[in-house]
Amino acid sequence: DLLRLxxxxxxxxxxxxxxxQSWLQGGYKRTRARKVTAWRIPESGELAGSMDxxxxxxxxxxxxxxxxxxxxxxxxxxxxxxxxxxxxMPSVRESLKERGVNMARLGAEWSQFAKTLxxxxxxxxxxxxxxxxxxxxxxxxxxxPAQTFRVIFDTGSANLWVPSSKCSPLSLACEIHSSYDSSExxxxxxxxxxxxxxxxxxxxxxxxxxxxxxxxxxxxxxTFGEVTKLPLLPFMLAKFDGILGMGFPQQxxxxxxxxxxxxxxxGALKEHVFSVYYSRNSHLLGGEIxxxxxxxxxxxxxxxxxxxxxxxxxxxKMKGSETLSLPTHPCCPGGGLEGRAASVLLQPxxxxxxxxxxxxxxxxxxxxxxxxDTGASFISGPTDSLKLLMGTLxxxxxxxxxxxxxxxxxxxxxDISFHLGGRAYTLTGADYDSYSNDDLCTLALHGxxxxxxxGPVWVLGATFIRKFYTEFDRRxxxxxxxxxxxx
Numbered sequence: 059d060l061l062r063l064x065x066x067x068x069x070x071x072x073x074x075x076x077x078x079q080s081w082l083q084g085g086y087k088r089t090r091a092r093k094v095t096a097w098r099i100p101e102s103g104e105l106a107g108s109m110d111x112x113x114x115x116x117x118x119x120x121x122x123x124x125x126x127x128x129x130x131x132x133x134x135x136x137x138x139x140x141x142x143x144x145x146x147m148p149s150v151r152e153s154l155k156e157r158g159v160n161m162a163r164l165g166a167e168w169s170q171f172a173k174t175l176x177x178x179x180x181x182x183x184x185x186x187x188x189x190x191x192x193x194x195x196x197x198x199x200x201x202x203p204a205q206t207f208r209v210i211f212d213t214g215s216a217n218l219w220v221p222s223s224k225c226s227p228l229s230l231a232c233e234i235h236s237s238y239d240s241s242e243x244x245x246x247x248x249x250x251x252x253x254x255x256x257x258x259x260x261x262x263x264x265x266x267x268x269x270x271x272x273x274x275x276x277x278x279x280x281t282f283g284e285v286t287k288l289p290l291l292p293f294m295l296a297k298f299d300g301i302l303g304m305g306f307p308q309q310x311x312x313x314x315x316x317x318x319x320x321x322x323x324x325g326a327l328k329e330h331v332f333s334v335y336y337s338r339n340s341h342l343l344g345g346e347i348x349x350x351x352x353x354x355x356x357x358x359x360x361x362x363x364x365x366x367x368x369x370x371x372x373x374x375k376m377k378g379s380e381t382l383s384l385p386t387h388p389c390c391p392g393g394g395l396e397g398r399a400a401s402v403l404l405q406p407x408x409x410x411x412x413x414x415x416x417x418x419x420x421x422x423x424x425x426x427x428x429x430x431d432t433g434a435s436f437i438s439g440p441t442d443s444l445k446l447l448m449g450t451l452x453x454x455x456x457x458x459x460x461x462x463x464x465x466x467x468x469x470x471x472x473d474i475s476f477h478l479g480g481r482a483y484t485l486t487g488a489d490y491d492s493y494s495n496d497d498l499c500t501l502a503l504h505g506x507x508x509x510x511x512x513g514p515v516w517v518l519g520a521t522f523i524r525k526f527y528t529e530f531d532r533r534x535x536x537x538x539x540x541x542x543x544x545x
Contacts, residue, residue: 139350140274146344147297195298199272201243209302212433216310219283220300231288260289278320308370330533357527361538364479377425434519441505459505462498
């Protein structure tokens with residue numbers, strides 16, 4: 059009995075019932091729901107008096123009314139929020155494994171190379187994400203006419219950069235990606251300031267330029283990086299072209315105003331928030347980012363908010379309130395963090411405080427810091443803490459800070475909970491099982507040592523966001539979590 063129309067017209071002169079929630083329009087009765095508008099054929103008695111003057115209106119006239127109403131309705135919706143649809147791709151790590159690359163050996167070489175890089179400072183910080191496991195990207199446009207790029211929307215950084223047409227022809231990582239050509243854009247403005255961004259895997263180098271950037275249908279004038287030098291890994295095998303940082307202005311290198319801040323300054327969004335949904339189903343759309351709000355079709359219940367602990371980054375404090383014991387483990391004789399065992403173990407493992415296993419393990423009571431990072435795929439933490447946690451799970455160290463279990467053991471993996479703002483956010487074994495290879499299932503929990511002053515810190519990436527729909531609130535400096543709809 060339902061007839062669904064793409065844009066139901068609001069006709070002000072049509073009669074309404076006592077509640078004002080439904081009315082007759084052109085022989086159809088409109089019934090308002092919270093999110094969906096449906097049209098049904100009315101009962102015969104409802105038609106009396108409802109067809110004047112509408113039933114005498116020519117069909118072309120009614121269509122004009124419909125079209126005009128659609129235009130105004132779309133304009134109102136556009137100011138509410140904008141969607142950016144995301145696609146999911148194989149990660150660089152998966153591509154390397156498919157090519158038979160020895161990840162343990164690569165990890166050792168990578169670690170040695172990383173030691174030669176500067177640790178970073180307030181002017182040139184090290185970005186936490188290495189994008190080796192990043193899977194979700196969306197499209198943006200730069201220039202007039204727009205040149206299209208696939209970018210990672212990364213809350214762990216604040217700069218926008220894409221490969222430049224001026225990139226060296228000897229740089230293979232540049233050659234396989236779309237590149238920005240300033241000579242093809244009528245809105246380009248030269249800047250030329252040098253830009254260097256340090257990653258754990260190497261440096262991205264180039265210079266700053268200015269042009270118009272379109273994100274989610276919103277166009278802003280933006281200073282961004284034209285990159286002329288890219289490290290082979292991970293960018294040689296990456297399916298994305300560049301990075302769009304969704305972090306705070308304090309995180310931006312070169313004093314550049316981030317894209318999202320330019321969008322906010324235009325007043326284009328009703329709310330100063332953006333939210334992220336990552337699909338757990340590889341056969342569906344990869345996910346979406348909503349600018350200016352959140353999408354109720356992708357989460358259940360209400361948001362629980364945690365205040366940003368450090369102004370200028372999406373960093374929060376995690377702390378558990380329970381006094382719990384660790385399951386039996388070689389490092390914990392007797393199965394508990396009690397008495398002398400506790401005094402020995404808590405010192406090197408202070409940063410693991412928020413993780414409980416099987417609702418019976420809690421490491422460290424003082425609290426620890428975590429960054430909610432949309433550019434990271436997994437959950438990462440200090441290597442010492444991860445080693446203890448993985449030992450508790452019976453996982454094997456595969457090298458390159460990667461752990462795995464026999465695939466037939468995944469269903470037996472315990473729940474792991476992260477304690478945020480007084481609530482436990484729990485992942486089942488299926489939630490943190492990443493992918494399988496030769497009967498081994500890799501876990502989405504990796505070791506990551508971040509030096510001070512940024513670290514030590516935990517990183518909650520896509521593994522966490524897939525389970526918990528996440529809203530980033532700039533106006534109130536907080537992050538909201540709600541249970542994501544499985545999909």
